[in-house]
Amino acid sequence: MTQQIIVFGNQKGGTGKSTLAMHLAVSLLHKGYKVATIDVDAKQGTFTRYIENRIKTSQDDPKILIPTHRPVFESSSDSMRVMQRENFLRFSELINSLRDFDFIIIDTPGNETDLSKIAHSFADIIITPMNESFIDLDLIIKASPIKAGVNTGSYAEIVWEQKKEKAKRDKGTIDWIILLNRMSSVESRNKKELEKILELLSKRLGFRFIRGFKERIIFKELFLSGLTLLDGNTSRTALNLSHIAARQELKNLLKELNVA
Ligand SMILES: Nc1ncnc2c1ncn2[C@@H]1O[C@H](COP(=O)(O)OP(=O)(O)O)[C@@H](O)[C@H]1O
Ligand SMILES: [Mg+2]
Secondary structure (H helix, E strand, O other): OOOOOEEOOOOOOOOHHHHHHHHHHHHHHHHHOOEEEOOOOOOOOOOOOEEHHHHHHHHHOOOOOOEEEEEEEOOOOOOHHHHHHHHHHHHHHHHHHHOOOOOEEEEOOOOHHHHHHHHHHHOOOEEEEOOOOHHHHHHHHHHOOEEEOOOOOOOOHHHHHHHHHHHHOOOOOOEEEEOOEEOOOOOOHHHHHHHHHHHHHHHHHHOOEEEOOOOOHHHHHHHHHHHOOHHHHHHOOOOHHHHHHHHHHHHHHHHHHOOO
C-alpha cells in the first residue's frame, strides 16, 4: 500500500489532538498495519508521554502494541533562514527514515510553529478536532490576534498555504477533515446551527466535516496507563456501554479515512 501521513492539527490546545492521535495509531496497529508516530509538540510532549506510559504498562502485558515513536524538536537557530532550513531538513529526513511504515501519525502543538507548518505540508490527511462551539470554529476560520505587529492568519489559512506548498513540491493533495470532538449527548439548537454552518463552510474552505467523539470521561482516565479504548480486553479498564459506543466512533473514523 502507499504510505499515508495523517497530521492532527488545530491552533487551539485541548481539542483532543494528542488523545485522538494515540487512538488512531493504536487502531491501525490492531488492524495489523506498521505504524510510526511523531510528536511535533515535543516541547510539551503529551503524545510522547502517553506513549512512554504505554510502554511501561506493556511491560506487564506484552499484548499491548506500541508504535515506533519519534519526538522532533524545533531548530533553535537565531537566524530565521537557518532555522527554517534546519527544520525542513530535520523533518524530511525523519519522514524519509520512516518510509517503510504504512501510516505515520503526527501530533502537532496548539500554536503556530515553523516545524508544525512543515509537518502539515507533508500530510495526506489533516484531522482538526474541535469542540462543539462557535468559539472553536471562530479560531479555525478567523485570523488570530495580531502577534508582534504581524497578523499571523487563521488556521484555515495555514492549511491552505500548506496545501499549496505540498502541491508545489510534489503535486500532492491534502484531504482536510474537521472532526467534532467531545460532543454533548443532548441535541441543542446551538449544535444544529454549528453543523449547518460547518456544512456551508466546508465547500468554501475545502474541508469535510465529520461527527467524531462524544464527551466521555474514559478518555481522561486512559492517559496515565497509556492505554486506549481498544485495549479494554487486555487491561484493567472494565468495558462499559460508553466504551463500546466510543469504539464504534473510532471505527467510524477509520471508515472516513478509507481504512479497511
Ligand atoms: N472525547 C473526549 N471526551 C472527554 N475528554 C476528552 C475527549 N477527547 C479528549 N479529551 C480530554 O481533553 C483533554 C485535552 O486533550 P488533548 O488530547 O491533550 O488535546 P490537545 O492535544 O488538542 O491539546 C485531555 O484531558 C483529554 O483526555
Ligand atoms: Mg496535545
